[in-house]
Amino acid sequence: MVANAQAATTFLEPGGDATFNVATVANNGFWSIVSGAAVATDFVHGSHIKSIKYRANSFDVVQSPNGVLNNTGTRVSFYLYINALPSATTGFANLRALGGANGATIRLTSAGVLQLWNQSTAQIGSDGSALSTGVWYRISLAATITSSTVNRFELFKDGVSDISVTNATLTNVTTGGRLVLGNTEGNSTLDIRTSDHYIDDLSSLTDTGNIWVTAKRPNTNGTANEFTTQIGESGSGFGSGHSSQVNERALDTANGWSIQDASKKTEEYTIESLSQGDIDLTGTGIVDYVGWVSAKVGSASTGNIIVAGSATNISVTTAYQMFTKVAGSTTYPAGNTDIGMDTNSVNQLFSLAEAGIIVAYSPNTKAITAFDFNALSPAVIGVIDEGAKTVTLTVPYGTSLTNLVPTINQTGASVSPASGAAQTFVDGTSINYTVTAADASTQVYAVTVNVGDNPDTFGDKWDFETDFETDQPLDTSFTHAGGSVTRNTTQPHGGSYSIEMITPATIYKRAAVVKTWNASEGGFEGGIRVADLWFYYPNPSTDGAIEVATEAWSGTQSHLASIQHIKSDAYGLEGWQYWRNNQWNYIPGGGQGATLSQGAWHHFRSEVNYDLNQYRRMTIDDTSYDMTGLSYDVAASGLVSFRQYSILRWTQTAGSVTMFVDDVRFGSMGLVPQAPTIGAPQAQSASSIRWNFTDNSNDETGFKIYDNNDNTVNSATPDGLSYLDETGLLCSTGYSGRYIKAYNSYGESVASAVASSQSTNTCGEGVITGIIGSRGGTLGMTAPVIPSQATTTLASQVVGASSVFTTTPKPLVWKFTSNLKLGMKGNDVKQLQIFLNQHLDSPLAKSGPGSTGNETDFFGPLTKAAVIRCQEKHAQEILAPWGLTKGTGLVGRTTRAKINELIMNK
Numbered sequence: 001m002v003a004n005a006q007a008a009t010t011f012l013e014p015g016g017d018a019t020f021n022v023a024t025v026a027n028n029g030f031w032s033i034v035s036g037a038a039v040a041t042d043f044v045h046g047s048h049i050k051s052i053k054y055r056a057n058s059f060d061v062v063q064s065p066n067g068v069l070n071n072t073g074t075r076v077s078f079y080l081y082i083n084a085l086p087s088a089t090t091g092f093a094n095l096r097a098l099g100g101a102n103g104a105t106i107r108l109t110s111a112g113v114l115q116l117w118n119q120s121t122a123q124i125g126s127d128g129s130a131l132s133t134g135v136w137y138r139i140s141l142a143a144t145i146t147s148s149t150v151n152r153f154e155l156f157k158d159g160v161s162d163i164s165v166t167n168a169t170l171t172n173v174t175t176g177g178r179l180v181l182g183n184t185e186g187n188s189t190l191d192i193r194t195s196d197h198y199i200d201d202l203s204s205l206t207d208t209g210n211i212w213v214t215a216k217r218p219n220t221n222g223t224a225n226e227f228t229t230q231i232g233e234s235g236s237g238f239g240s241g242h243s244s245q246v247n248e249r250a251l252d253t254a255n256g257w258s259i260q261d262a263s264k265k266t267e268e269y270t271i272e273s274l275s276q277g278d279i280d281l282t283g284t285g286i287v288d289y290v291g292w293v294s295a296k297v298g299s300a301s302t303g304n305i306i307v308a309g310s311a312t313n314i315s316v317t318t319a320y321q322m323f324t325k326v327a328g329s330t331t332y333p334a335g336n337t338d339i340g341m342d343t344n345s346v347n348q349l350f351s352l353a354e355a356g357i358i359v360a361y362s363p364n365t366k367a368i369t370a371f372d373f374n375a376l377s378p379a380v381i382g383v384i385d386e387g388a389k390t391v392t393l394t395v396p397y398g399t400s401l402t403n404l405v406p407t408i409n410q411t412g413a414s415v416s417p418a419s420g421a422a423q424t425f426v427d428g429t430s431i432n433y434t435v436t437a438a439d440a441s442t443q444v445y446a447v448t449v450n451v452g453d454n455p456d457t458f459g460d461k462w463d464f465e466t467d468f469e470t471d472q473p474l475d476t477s478f479t480h481a482g483g484s485v486t487r488n489t490t491q492p493h494g495g496s497y498s499i500e501m502i503t504p505a506t507i508y509k510r511a512a513v514v515k516t517w518n519a520s521e522g523g524f525e526g527g528i529r530v531a532d533l534w535f536y537y538p539n540p541s542t543d544g545a546i547e548v549a550t551e552a553w554s555g556t557q558s559h560l561a562s563i564q565h566i567k568s569d570a571y572g573l574e575g576w577q578y579w580r581n582n583q584w585n586y587i588p589g590g591g592q593g594a595t596l597s598q599g600a601w602h603h604f605r606s607e608v609n610y611d612l613n614q615y616r617r618m619t620i621d622d623t624s625y626d627m628t629g630l631s632y633d634v635a636a637s638g639l640v641s642f643r644q645y646s647i648l649r650w651t652q653t654a655g656s657v658t659m660f661v662d663d664v665r666f667g668s669m670g671l672v673p674q675a676p677t678i679g680a681p682q683a684q685s686a687s688s689i690r691w692n693f694t695d696n697s698n699d700e701t702g703f704k705i706y707d708n709n710d711n712t713v714n715s716a717t718p719d720g721l722s723y724l725d726e727t728g729l730l731c732s733t734g735y736s737g738r739y740i741k742a743y744n745s746y747g748e749s750v751a752s753a754v755a756s757s758q759s760t761n762t763c764g765e766g767v768i769t770g771i772i773g774s775r776g777g778t779l780g781m782t783a784p785v786i787p788s789q790a791t792t793t794l795a796s797q798v799v800g801a802s803s804v805f806t807t808t809p810k811p812l813v814w815k816f817t818s819n820l821k822l823g824m825k826g827n828d829v830k831q832l833q834i835f836l837n838q839h840l841d842s843p844l845a846k847s848g849p850g851s852t853g854n855e856t857d858f859f860g861p862l863t864k865a866a867v868i869r870c871q872e873k874h875a876q877e878i879l880a881p882w883g884l885t886k887g888t889g890l891v892g893r894t895t896r897a898k899i900n901e902l903i904m905n906k
Contacts, residue, residue, distance in 0.1 A: 391445055
């Protein structure tokens with residue numbers, strides 16, 4: 001790393017991976033003081049195996065050895081995970097002076113806000129960013145301290161400067177000091193983890209860069225292995241030669257190698273390769289590494305620690321303790337003399353219990369691994385396509401896209417826009433997020449937020465759409481009257497052109513007749529006219545109105561069913577109006593209060609039912625206002641025809657005021673058909689099955705039948721059908737998971753219940769009875785053999801067969817083909833629950849929803865927890881390919897593959 005070219009590493013510790021414990025130097029660890037802190041596996045950073053846990057309501061801390069901090073320049077970097085925020089402002093990292101008093105302290109408020117303090121008595125500098133729970137942050141602090149009043153501090157979050165302090169008044173300076181991490185003030189609720197600890201002596205006041213720290217173990221003998229007496233009778237079972245006795249985790253001084261000889265004896269090892277061990281370092285940038293040995297001698301003597309072939313004097317005592325040496329190299333060890341020790345020709349019994357290296361590296365990765373809206377309820381989880389470098393999120397209908405706050409996990413040094421930074425999205429339009437790696441290379445991800453379907457309707461069908469981009473006269477799209485209406489580039493919404501309207505101005509487009517009905521017959525339901533557009537208010541405090549309408553007429557009389565947003569500075573009101581009895585009626589209360597910001601684009605939508613008394617809704621900037629059950633003066637008899645009177649009216653009474661309009665759409669929306677009721681299937685032949693159902697709707701266009709992988713098997717357009725046939729099947733084979741949907745121009749109904757599983761006729765013979773099951777069958781379990789007597793009876797009842805036959809249907813196998821995650825619904829989820837209840841040691845729930853036999857189609861927390869158990873049970877096949885050790889709860893490619901394999905082999 002260029003930033004560290006002149007830096008000397010003073011301390012490295014990965015977070016417990018090296019030794020599988022948190023201990024002091026005197027107890028075969030790397031810390032000078034350990035109080036309460038312990039290794040943990042519940043929350044780990046990246047592909048680490050361990051992290052260090054600091055409990056709530058306890059003074060759990062670790063302290064580095066003295067001398068790792070240097071007043072002329074010091075930089076500290078570590079990863080922090082907050083499991084629970086503190087109850088009050090408290091410290092979690094101190095630069096402690098040699099005498100034991102705190103110098104600068106990094107603290108966290110109860111809201112998660114970063115702060116720098118002089119000891120814990122007074123804040124220095126301004127507040128930093130607010131940290132959230134459940135996220136790994138990289139915290140780094142760069143400092144130079146000349147005196148208690150001449151100093152500089154730069155605190156970085158994820159590589160970006162967060163707090164800058166110049167010449168604070170310090171009570172203590174940190175000469176020869178040490179780093180203290182943990183719940184340093186014993187806060188009652190603070191619960192944190194740390195990992196990847198790195199310290200160097202650079203004075204540049206820059207961020208260290210995205211440095212990760214991992215451990216590597218000896219795995220073969222080195223050039224010389226002259227410690228010939230084995231200590232203990234066992235080892236780790238990892239590696240060859242002498243290495244198995246010195247690479248144990250957790251550290252165990254019961255095993256090792258020893259020698260006593262008047263001549264110098266050397267014991268050295270080759271370390272795991274870049275790709276071996278806890279983390280594959282292939283393609284990463286090596287920052288530095290530290291060699292370490294745990295050794296003792298019969299009588300206090302001087303030996304040497306060997307790191308990368310270089311011997312350095314160490315004072316060995318009669319008790320095992322840890323000795324370390326910084327390599328000062330950006331080149332990974334080459335082998336043979338990577339780590340070891342010698343006796344320095346001292347005729348004493350030297351014992352080597354454990355050895356290894358700790359490596360600091362920059363991953364140079366730049367991937368987004370999670371992009372979620374956790375503040376929404378329920379949380380919306382992003383779907384990441386790593387190949388396409390895209391992230392897609394679908395928020396529920398009605399969710400405002402303004403100031404959404406994403407929680408982003410990424411493997412680079414930083415991401416821009418940052419995690420936690422509010423962002424306003426446009427439905428279906430992507431925003432670029434750039435991840436920057438430690439080596440300054442970048443990767444762009446296109447993040448798209450889609451608004452989900454209206455739960456009351458299926459969706460929209462547009463008769464007319466324009467964004468005014470086509471170079472044509474405005475008159476070909478709209479009729480306009482009054483004021484000034486022009487197409488220009490002054491203020492476009494997304495594209496190059498929009499319409500500028502200077503009051504008083506009206507534009508409209510009358511579409512063809514969309515419905516005709518005899519009012520005396522009571523009207524009709526199911527059709528809603530929709531207008532959808534964007535408009536821009538340069539001055540929202542000026543009187544004006546925007547209006548969209550549906551027109552009905554009988555003979556020469558015209559009636560408008562209109563809704564309108566108004567802003568009247570003169571009358572001191574803002575709100576909604578609807579047209580009734582040939583006049584505007586202001587709606588106070590629920591319809592009042594939408595505030596339009598100045599100089600911004602706003603989204604407006606109008607929905608009016610053909611039966612004007614039933615449904616009217618206005619939406620502005622994703623907030624909807626419903627007005628239902630309003631009376632209307634439609635003629636009591638005679639034909640009434642409806643068409644979209646697609647009017648856009650911009651009016652005011654004082655002066656000429658401008659408004660811009662863009663992305664105008666007119667059309668309709670409507671209800672999808674009701675779901676059919678599934679019936680009992682029948683085998684038609686050895687290659688076809690008839691799937692029976694009951695039609696429950698009168699507005700469908702046709703029907704479709706789907707298989708257990710949600711593929712369309714057959715469809716038919718005439719309404720009133722009672723069955724669909726599936727042909728081209730295999731004889732003597734069971735088929736399951738079939739369900740029916742009705743559809744019309746607005747979309748498909750919800751799915752019917754799943755049909756009973758059904759087998760085709762026996763090859764060359766008659767009918768075989770259905771085997772009752774849920775959609776997808778029983779997950780690879782063989783259906784029972786039907787006794788010959790029962791088969792004969794049923795066969796004769798169904799088709800009058802007189803012959804006796806038996807058959808064993810083939811297994812009914814469910815195959816998962818789509819990713820599943822928290823919040824999803826569907827039969828795939830139910831089949832997943834069935835599998836998990838059969839496969840795991842305990843079901844999702846002991847009773848009620850999720851228990852065996854009571855599986856549901858909703859992917860909730862119980863399902864996620866069970867998926868995680870399954871993933872960790874088969875971690876080698878599911879998690880290892882992604883470099884993970886903990887389950888995610890997302891049923892992705894490797895999870896699906898393993899589950900499908902288990903089903904097929906059952």
